[in-house]
Amino acid sequence: MEYGLKALGREKFWLWILLAPTLIGLLFGTAGSLLATSTLSLFKWDLIGAPAWNGIQNYIDAFTKPEFLLALKNTLVFSALYVPGTVVASLLAALLLNRKIRGVGIFRTLFFLPSITSAVAVSLIFSWLYAKDNGLLNTIITQFGGQAVNWLGTKNVMMSVVIANVWGAVGEGMVIFLAGLQAVPREYYEAATVDGGSGWARFWHITLPMISPSIFFQTLLATINAFQAFEYIYMLTRQGNGNSSVPVVVFSIYRNGWRFFSMGLASAQAMILAAFIVVLMLIYFQLEKRWVVYE
Secondary structure, eight states, X not given: OHHHHHHHHHHXXXXXXXXXXXXXXXXXXXXXXXXXXXXXXXXXXXXSSOOEEOTTHHHHHHHHOHHXXXXXXXXXXXXXXXXXXXHHHHHXXXXXXXXXXXXXXXXXXXXXXXXXXXXXXXXXXXXXHHOTTTOHHHHHHXXXXXXXXXXXXXXXXXXXXXXXXXXXXXXXXXXXXXXXXXXXXXXXXXXXHHTTOOHHHHIIIIIHHHTHHHHHHHHHHHHHHHHTOOHHHHHHHBOTTSXXXXXXXXXXXXXXXXXXXXXXHHHHHHHHHHHHXXXXXXXXXXXXXXXXXXX
16 A cells, blocks of 8 residues: 555656646746736836836727727638638548558648648748749649739738638648547448448538547637738738738737837737637637537
8 A cells, every 4th residue: 555655656746747847838938928918918118118007008009990900800801711711621631531542641741741831931832822923823824814813912812811821721630630530430330331321421420420529629729820820921911011911910919019119009919819719719618519529
């Protein structure tokens, strides 16, 4: 008995030792940053002088500035397109690569590469693809007698940046869905086949319900990533004056904080963004009870 207690004590000791780096990061990196940002959002500070108390005026200024309201609108539109696009594209990729075929590991690696590739490098590639003059897409279109398209113009820019962001996120979602697909018991498919179930019936009545936790998890990640999107959008839509033709909330935070040195306003906008994400997560977890199936 005494030996068992000592062994348990050693396990707990090493457990805390191994968890220490993560806990320290959460304490000082996440909780500390959140506390500092929420406090700074109540002050007026330009990084040079002493912070001056400003109360909730930063929040009032955020919601009365047309630039922030436009950024919030763009973020919501982007999220409405990006989240379902990422989930569907990732699921299709996982279904395609969840097969016992030669070289499937290579294809999985190729699909995952965009997730670990520099966003700046990927954005430069898409800039070349979307270029109005001598861009790859327009070169192909004009070769077949069509008219060149301004992919990053006012009418097409939102869909263009959504496609670039979805392409960069498919690999991560594919891994999540592959894990879910491979956890589905094969006996279910065998029983459905014996009963005469078609491929579509097996997918609809077995695959989708069984991977609904993976769909839910990927939807959460995609929503958080959508509200925090910045690199691809800024690189593809940046203008000569440092602005963006599709300003989103994170770009507004970046511009107010590091271009205009209005750290209080930038912090208030960051807290508003965090509040939107928290509210959406609460809604998601309430809806989870209605459609997510746990075996």
